[in-house]
Amino acid sequence: MRVLRVLSIIALIAMLAVIAGCERKVVNQVSNDNQQLTGCFACHGEESFGGAILEAQGEWQNSVHASGTNIDYTNRGGGNDCTRCHSQQGFIEFLNTGAVSAPYSTVSAIHCFTCHAPHTNGNLNLRTEAPFALLNATVFDHGAGNLCANCHHSRMSAASIASPTDSISTRWGPHHGPQGDLFEGTNGYQYSSPTVAYESSPHRTLFADGCIDCHKGNPLTHDGYKIGGHSFNMVDEATGSDLSAGCARASDCHPSAKSYNFKAKADYDGDGTISGVQTEFLGLLDTLKTLLIADGYLDSASSLPTNKRVATGAAGAVYNFLILEDDRSEGVHNFKYEVALIKNSIVYLKAHPAGSSALVAGRQD
Numbered sequence: 001m002r003v004l005r006v007l008s009i010i011a012l013i014a015m016l017a018v019i020a021g022c023e024r025k026v027v028n029q030v031s032n033d034n035q036q037l038t039g040c041f042a043c044h045g046e047e048s049f050g051g052a053i054l055e056a057q058g059e060w061q062n063s064v065h066a067s068g069t070n071i072d073y074t075n076r077g078g079g080n081d082c083t084r085c086h087s088q089q090g091f092i093e094f095l096n097t098g099a100v101s102a103p104y105s106t107v108s109a110i111h112c113f114t115c116h117a118p119h120t121n122g123n124l125n126l127r128t129e130a131p132f133a134l135l136n137a138t139v140f141d142h143g144a145g146n147l148c149a150n151c152h153h154s155r156m157s158a159a160s161i162a163s164p165t166d167s168i169s170t171r172w173g174p175h176h177g178p179q180g181d182l183f184e185g186t187n188g189y190q191y192s193s194p195t196v197a198y199e200s201s202p203h204r205t206l207f208a209d210g211c212i213d214c215h216k217g218n219p220l221t222h223d224g225y226k227i228g229g230h231s232f233n234m235v236d237e238a239t240g241s242d243l244s245a246g247c248a249r250a251s252d253c254h255p256s257a258k259s260y261n262f263k264a265k266a267d268y269d270g271d272g273t274i275s276g277v278q279t280e281f282l283g284l285l286d287t288l289k290t291l292l293i294a295d296g297y298l299d300s301a302s303s304l305p306t307n308k309r310v311a312t313g314a315a316g317a318v319y320n321f322l323i324l325e326d327d328r329s330e331g332v333h334n335f336k337y338e339v340a341l342i343k344n345s346i347v348y349l350k351a352h353p354a355g356s357s358a359l360v361a362g363r364q365d
């Protein structure tokens with residue numbers, strides 16, 4: 001009882017301190033939520049919101065969102081839409097108007113005011129949680145994770161591979177960060193009459209908030225500011241510590257998982273050993289890559305597509321290789337779907353040696 005009273009007095013004092021601090025700063029400054037990052041503590045005490053802002057800031061500082069190494073590089077005009085995902089200014093303008101007017105005179109990294117609009121909303125709700133339509137029109141709808149899909153999606157629809165004018169090149173493909181599509185189990189290149197059915201792993205329906213349920217971690221499974229929370233990192237590269245305790249959270253999940261690379265159910269890559277899921281995935285992806293190089297679709301040194309017109313099905317196999325490599329979860333996001341994409345691509349390539357089928361112009365799959 002007594003402890004409670006003391007706590008509520010402390011809370012009251014903290015609240016008064018916040019209000020007093022705000023009153024001095026209210027003038028003009030908070031009317032615009034699209035601003036460069038002004039540390040929240042300039043106006044709110046460090047202990048405000050139960051210390052949650054302090055913690056969020058500590059984690060965010062260790063995120064790739066904060067490091068913003070590509071902010072200037074991607075601040076381009078000329079019809080490029082890079083900024084809609086790569087900077088605060090572009091993201092917000094795109095959200096409000098559906099277009100960007102880059103380059104911007106000042107650009108800032110993805111920070112608190114990119115994902116939150118506290119002074120417009122009056123709380124820490126996300127700027128958007130609206131379902132997000134991927135480029136192939138499939139709707140990604142996973143609660144708070146919808147925010148992530150706004151930026152983490154493929155920039156090309158696999159359906160466009162049927163286009164007669166299409167040809168592969170070093171710059172062709174889905175771009176970095178197609179995680180939204182793969183998590184949703186869509187927008188890989190899907191062959192008709194596949195050998196392996198295109199199904200999704202339970203991850204797709206298991207998590208109310210999609211991406212966030214794993215990448216934000218559970219406060220009990222991550223310590224420090226390097227993994228989980230607003231770092232959104234799954235692994236602390238310096239120490240190797242990870243959030244795999246989250247994989248084991250229920251007996252019908254992966255109860256014995258000690259890492260993300262826990263033992264697979266089968267020898268997916270056919271090398272005679274049942275290894276970890278990620279090892280099996282990488283083994284399969286490597287088989288696909290070897291075939292694509294042998295057929296001259298990928299350059300052996302850079303692993304990028306060569307510049308040529310190829311059969312539709314072959315272009316699809318190249319696209320699948322690129323989207324799975326760019327996903328970077330090594331099969332975790334949607335193991336079933338990702339394995340099906342690789343296996344069916346391999347079946348296609350083996351049945352259609354290079355040069356044996358018509359170019360993209362005439363669908364041959």
Ligand code: HEC
Nearest residue numbers: 022025026029030038039040042043112118119122123124
């Ligand atoms: C320039 C001063 C200033 C800065 C910087 C600032 N705030 Fe505020 N904030 C205010 C003021 C003043 C209010 C109350 C008036 C209002 O809602 O506009 C407020 C209100 C809020 C509220 C609404 C809840 C409440 O207690 O009133 C939240 C949530 C909030 N701020 C979060 C943040 C976060 C998170 C940051 C950093 C990203 C931040 N603020 C940065 C001045 C500031």
Ligand code: HEC
Nearest residue numbers: 070074080081082084085150151152153155176177326328
């Ligand atoms: C639809 C959103 C989106 C658009 C538009 C976009 N990007 Fe990206 N980009 C991302 C995401 C998400 C990542 C991070 C993916 C990851 O780490 O897995 C990324 C990563 C990158 C990287 C880092 C790659 C690396 O290996 O570290 C570069 C460079 C880049 N983008 C350049 C560009 C350029 C240039 C443009 C415009 C021509 C552009 N991006 C447009 C979402 C986008």
Ligand code: HEC
Nearest residue numbers: 040052053056057060065110111112114115124144212230
């Ligand atoms: C890339 C997007 C992103 C950025 C950048 C971001 N946040 Fe968040 N924030 C989130 C998400 C997602 C949640 C969880 C919302 C949910 O589950 O409904 C959240 C939740 C919060 C919460 C509630 C407590 C918690 O951790 O769940 C606070 C406080 C917060 N953010 C503050 C900040 C501050 C301060 C910054 C800047 C230092 C910041 N955020 C930057 C996405 C972001």
Ligand code: HEC
Nearest residue numbers: 064065068069070085086091110147148151211215232233
């Ligand atoms: C405004 C667009 C945007 C939003 C919203 C966004 N991201 Fe990102 N994210 C990016 C970009 C761009 C990069 C790569 C930045 C770079 O390399 O310069 C990135 C990088 C990352 C990385 C680091 C990848 C690495 O290289 O290690 C992770 C993890 C990540 N985002 C997860 C999330 C999650 C989870 C959410 C939802 C809470 C989210 N992102 C929301 C644009 C966004």
Ligand code: HEC
Nearest residue numbers: 148152179180183203210211214233234235260328329332
């Ligand atoms: C089931 C848990 C889970 C969900 C849900 C999930 N991820 Fe991941 N994600 C992972 C794991 C595990 C890795 C790989 C970590 C490793 O082995 O390096 C990863 C890797 C990534 C990476 C590469 C950078 C990194 O940290 O390794 C990005 C970016 C990413 N995820 C973004 C997303 C986005 C965006 C979503 C939602 C569309 C999402 N993830 C959903 C677990 C998840």
